[in-house]
Amino acid sequence: xxxxxxxxxxxxxxxxxxxxxxxxxxxxxxxxxxxxxxxxxxxxxxxxxxxxxxxxxxxxxxxxxxxxxxxxxxxxxxxxxxxxxxxxxxxxxxxxxxxxxxxxxxxxxxxxxxxxxxxxxxxxxxxxxxxxxxxxxxxxxxxxxxxxxxxxxxxxxxxxxxxxxxxxxxxxxxxxxxxxxxxxxxxxxxxxxxxxxxxxxxxxxxxxxxxxxxxxxxxxxxxxxxxxxxxxxxxxxxxxxxxxxxxxxxxxxxxxxxxxxxxxxxxxxxxxxxxxxxxxxxxxxxxxxxxxxxxxxxxxxxxxxxxxxxxxxxxxxxxxxxxxxxxxxxxxxxxxxxxxxxxxxxxxxxxxxxxxxxxxxxxxxxxxxxxxxxxxxxxxxxxxxxxxxxxxxxxxxxxxxxxxxxxxxxxxxxxxxxxxxxxxxxxxxxxxxxxxxxxxxxxxxxxxxxxxxxxxxxxxxxxxxxxxxxxxxxxxxxxxxxxxxxxxxxxxxxxx
Amino acid sequence: xxxxxxxxxxxxxxxxxxxxxxxxxxxxxxxxxxxxxxxxxxxxxxxxxxxxxxxxxxxxxxxxxxxxxxxxxxxxxxxxxxxxxxxxxxxxxxxxxxxxxxxxxxxxxxxxxxxxxxxxxxxxxxxxxxxxxxxxxxxxxxxxxxxxxxxxxxxxxxxxxxxxxxxxxxxxxxxxxxxxxxxxxxxxxxxxxxxxxxxxxxxxxxxxxxxxxxxxxxxxxxxxxxxxxxxxxxxxxxxxxxxxxxxxxxxxxxxxxxxxxxxxxxxxxxxxxxxxxxxxxxxxxxxxxxxxxxxxxxxxxxxxxxxxxxxxxxxxxxxxxxxxxxxxxxxxxxxxxxxxxxxxxxxxxxxxxxxxxxxxxxxxxxxxxxxxxxxxxxxxxxxxxxxxxxxxxxxxxxxxxxxxxxxxxxxxx
Numbered sequence: 001x002x003x004x005x006x007x008x009x010x011x012x013x014x015x016x017x018x019x020x021x022x023x024x025x026x027x028x029x030x031x032x033x034x035x036x037x038x039x040x041x042x043x044x045x046x047x048x049x050x051x052x053x054x055x056x057x058x059x060x061x062x063x064x065x066x067x068x069x070x071x072x073x074x075x076x077x078x079x080x081x082x083x084x085x086x087x088x089x090x091x092x093x094x095x096x097x098x099x100x101x102x103x104x105x106x107x108x109x110x111x112x113x114x115x116x117x118x119x120x121x122x123x124x125x126x127x128x129x130x131x132x133x134x135x136x137x138x139x140x141x142x143x144x145x146x147x148x149x150x151x152x153x154x155x156x157x158x159x160x161x162x163x164x165x166x167x168x169x170x171x172x173x174x175x176x177x178x179x180x181x182x183x184x185x186x187x188x189x190x191x192x193x194x195x196x197x198x199x200x201x202x203x204x205x206x207x208x209x210x211x212x213x214x215x216x217x218x219x220x221x222x223x224x225x226x227x228x229x230x231x232x233x234x235x236x237x238x239x240x241x242x243x244x245x246x247x248x249x250x251x252x253x254x255x256x257x258x259x260x261x262x263x264x265x266x267x268x269x270x271x272x273x274x275x276x277x278x279x280x281x282x283x284x285x286x287x288x289x290x291x292x293x294x295x296x297x298x299x300x301x302x303x304x305x306x307x308x309x310x311x312x313x314x315x316x317x318x319x320x321x322x323x324x325x326x327x328x329x330x331x332x333x334x335x336x337x338x339x340x341x342x343x344x345x346x347x348x349x350x351x352x353x354x355x356x357x358x359x360x361x362x363x364x365x366x367x368x369x370x371x372x373x374x375x376x377x378x379x380x381x382x383x384x385x386x387x388x389x390x391x392x393x394x395x396x397x398x399x400x401x402x403x404x405x406x407x408x409x410x411x412x413x414x415x416x417x418x419x420x421x422x423x424x425x426x427x428x429x430x431x432x433x434x435x436x437x438x439x440x441x442x443x444x445x446x447x448x449x450x451x452x453x454x455x456x457x458x459x460x461x462x463x464x465x466x467x468x469x470x471x472x473x474x475x476x477x478x479x480x481x482x483x484x485x486x487x488x489x490x491x492x493x494x495x496x
Numbered sequence: 497x498x499x500x501x502x503x504x505x506x507x508x509x510x511x512x513x514x515x516x517x518x519x520x521x522x523x524x525x526x527x528x529x530x531x532x533x534x535x536x537x538x539x540x541x542x543x544x545x546x547x548x549x550x551x552x553x554x555x556x557x558x559x560x561x562x563x564x565x566x567x568x569x570x571x572x573x574x575x576x577x578x579x580x581x582x583x584x585x586x587x588x589x590x591x592x593x594x595x596x597x598x599x600x601x602x603x604x605x606x607x608x609x610x611x612x613x614x615x616x617x618x619x620x621x622x623x624x625x626x627x628x629x630x631x632x633x634x635x636x637x638x639x640x641x642x643x644x645x646x647x648x649x650x651x652x653x654x655x656x657x658x659x660x661x662x663x664x665x666x667x668x669x670x671x672x673x674x675x676x677x678x679x680x681x682x683x684x685x686x687x688x689x690x691x692x693x694x695x696x697x698x699x700x701x702x703x704x705x706x707x708x709x710x711x712x713x714x715x716x717x718x719x720x721x722x723x724x725x726x727x728x729x730x731x732x733x734x735x736x737x738x739x740x741x742x743x744x745x746x747x748x749x750x751x752x753x754x755x756x757x758x759x760x761x762x763x764x765x766x767x768x769x770x771x772x773x774x775x776x777x778x779x780x781x782x783x784x785x786x787x788x789x790x791x792x793x794x795x796x797x798x799x800x801x802x803x804x805x806x807x808x809x810x811x812x813x814x815x816x817x818x819x820x821x822x823x824x825x826x827x828x829x830x831x832x833x834x835x836x837x838x839x840x841x842x843x844x845x846x847x848x849x850x851x852x853x854x855x856x857x858x859x860x861x862x863x864x865x866x867x868x869x870x871x872x873x874x875x876x877x878x879x880x881x882x883x884x885x886x887x888x889x890x891x892x893x894x895x896x897x898x899x900x901x902x903x904x905x906x907x908x909x
Contacts, residue, residue, distance in 0.1 A: 283711075393599070401598070404595050405578075409578065448756075449616070452637045455637060456640050479715070480629065483641060485647075
């Protein structure tokens with residue numbers, strides 16, 4: 001008999017847990033996601049950093065302190081196995097005032113306690129050697145070479161593809177409405193798509209983890225959304241080589257200045273606490289963006305003119321009561337495991353969180369896990385036409401001419417890339433065609449023109465491959481269709 | 497080796513190809529779309545060709561006349577051909593790398609005529625904040641959806657920008673039964689040609705001058721947009737904000753010449769035009785690379801775009817005949833008061849030249865002067881939306897020393 005596991009939420013935590021649990025012969029893993037694709041919640045909008053693990057106080061936040069550094073080390077493995085876009089460029093925490101050094105020394109000490117290697121406080125000369133274009137008034141910094149950056153949704157997609165290849169069943173557009181508990185044990189999950197039986201339920205529902213937990217009567221924590229806003233600039237704007245942090249404050253690591261992995265200068269986030277009802281509030285604000293601008297300028301005085309922005313966005317971090325990750329088997333309900341409050345450094349910690357969950361299943365639920373004889377740790381990355389050498393591109397075009405047809409001008413994404421993305425969407429079970437699913441897999445629509453040329457072309461390919469009318473292709477799932485019907489639909493009076 | 501490789505199959509590229517072929521050049525035309533014509537096929541409204549063909553055509557008709565000639569003259573061309581890279585191998589040899597369903601190819605030319613058009617400014621560039629939801633389109637994108645692929649984007653529309661594309665799309669939406677709730681214009685005057693501004697009256701569409709859209713809200717799709725009033729310095733007036741409910745927001749906030757590839761190889765760009773710095777043959781600062789159409793500067797009429805294509809072809813011909821444009825003492829054409837956009841930048845006095853210019857602000861009863869050559873024109877009215885095309889005769893230009901300034905001033909009453 002297999003133990004059935006239902007994981008609620010296909011974000012970076014849920015996906016990582018699914019992948020690690022797919023290693024075991026005696027588990028049947030179901031990954032449940034209410035959105036049309038994976039990684040569209042908290043994981044979608046963040047700073048994309050793999051943190052160093054030096055800033056979480058092990059006394060106050062033991063889980064964060066332990067899992068961050070562990071996660072960092074695991075990511076070094078995972079990006080290779082799963083071919084996830086990444087860069088290990090290191091971080092500098094910059095001191096602008098003399099008193100900042102005291103804080104940096106504190107971070108160094110904390111990092112040492114958490115087991116972070118190779119940190120060093122650098123003087124002004126070394127600082128500018130590492131990052132020549134910093135604010136010339138900077139005095140020194142803390143250099144953390146193990147910091148890196150990954151593509152967060154590409155990471156979720158890679159992990160899910162690998163998990164599905166290893167037998168995980170993904171249920172998309174499936175919203176959890178209730179959890180069945182009998183005799184103090186979980187029995188399964190009630191959803192809009194019917195009942196999913198489960199012996200173990202893992203709550204990785206991000207911003208909604210408190211509401212899911214309440215379904216089994218565990219309500220000793222709440223999740224508050226904390227909003228962060230970002231600016232991204234056009235590709236020809238020079239950005240830093242390292243990830244630049246200001247010296248942190250008690251509330252936040254501060255506004256980061258970085259060149260994200262696609263080569264765009266990115267600044268953000270600020271931190272604005274929202275009431276707990278506003279879990280869908282992803283709107284950018286003038287005030288928030290201005291705050292980010294002002295703070296980023298302190299580290300990076302040469303910000304480009306505002307007309308060079310190609311995108312602004314906002315993300316929400318799930319702030320739990322108490323501030324630490326809540327990762328535990330709930331004693332009152334056998335089989336229910338909370339993975340809640342995965343705020344920063346959640347992306348970094350995700351692989352470590354997954355192994356923590358394995359430990360909980362073994363230790364607290366007493367389940368003897370049997371490893372599969374053949375578990376496949378590898379996953380091949382999607383073809384990016386823009387990254388191919390000309391000879392390789394020609395080889396590919398000869399086999400399939402669609403690889404020679406450029407659809408997205410700004411990022412040189414070919415129709416072949418898009419068809420491959422669609423194939424992969426279908427492989428994991430994406431049912432509703434959306435432009436965002438293509439965007440996060442191929443980078444189409446994310447360049448200088450933000451899709452004004454290629455969105456329609458992508459929609460046409462999606463409509464053809466999914467066999468739907470062009471106007472029913474969505475931007476990001478049901479309710480966000482690109483049109484309301486054919487061009488005569490209003491004149492015929494078919495839409496009120 | 498081609499004499500000229502033309503990048504872009506819109507009106508500038510088509511006109512350049514036809515002219516170059518007629519001048520006896522060996523021509524290759526590359527276009528990234530599935531069909532030639534650039535944006536013309538989606539411009540199903542009339543108003544094209546009055547100057548060039550002396551009759552009023554629609555966009556597809558205008559394109560068709562050229563495409564027919566392309567075929568009749570057997571001009572070699574590729575569609576679905578996207579140029580990845582231009583390499584300026586030497587002043588007399590250029591390499592163009594393009595991708596197509598037949599593979600990534602390299603072609604060589606003595607000259608290049610770059611006619612890659614423009615792109616539209618999008619919502620992020622004009623500082624709109626709020627939710628990122630379905631229902632936000634650039635005007636050209638909505639036009640592609642409706643007029644090429646037959647999709648109705650939405651039913652209650654707010655349009656940002658009263659330029660020609662925005663106004664034409666206001667009419668297009670109204671004709672298909674949508675409610676156009678407002679056109680929002682930042683400047684205190686409309687941005688489009690007078691004949692297009694009339695559309696607003698015809699369809700009873702409110703125009704808000706000195707206003708801007710600052711925020712979009714919605715869950716899955718646009719539900720409302722916030723509009724504020726601005727003062728004469730374009731600063732927002734606090735407390736003036738109001739919301740308009742709609743399901744569609746159209747951004748028609750101007751075009752930007754598409755010059756990425758030119759920038760990459762070091763062509764100098766005029767920051768005010770957005771396009772490259774050129775001489776009277778539309779040659780950029782890189783020898784043998786010519787530019788025409790909206791990649792040079794944003795035009796108001798397709799007729800001028802075609803004219804520039806032909807001029808670039810003449811330039812290519814002259815370049816090939818002389819192994820480069822002969823050195824000479826160039827006279828610099830300079831912006832004076834109320835001149836925002838001006839091209840070409842260098843003229844010789846060896847031939848008559850059309851100069852293309854746009855003013856910064858509207859003015860009535862106007863004197864356009866070129867003090868160095870004592871030339872003066874009088875115009876009843878000038879507007880930023882309408883390009884001024886002024887002929888300077890060779891003998892007039894010759895009167896100048898190092899430079900000629902163009903001034904637009906109020907005439908004496």
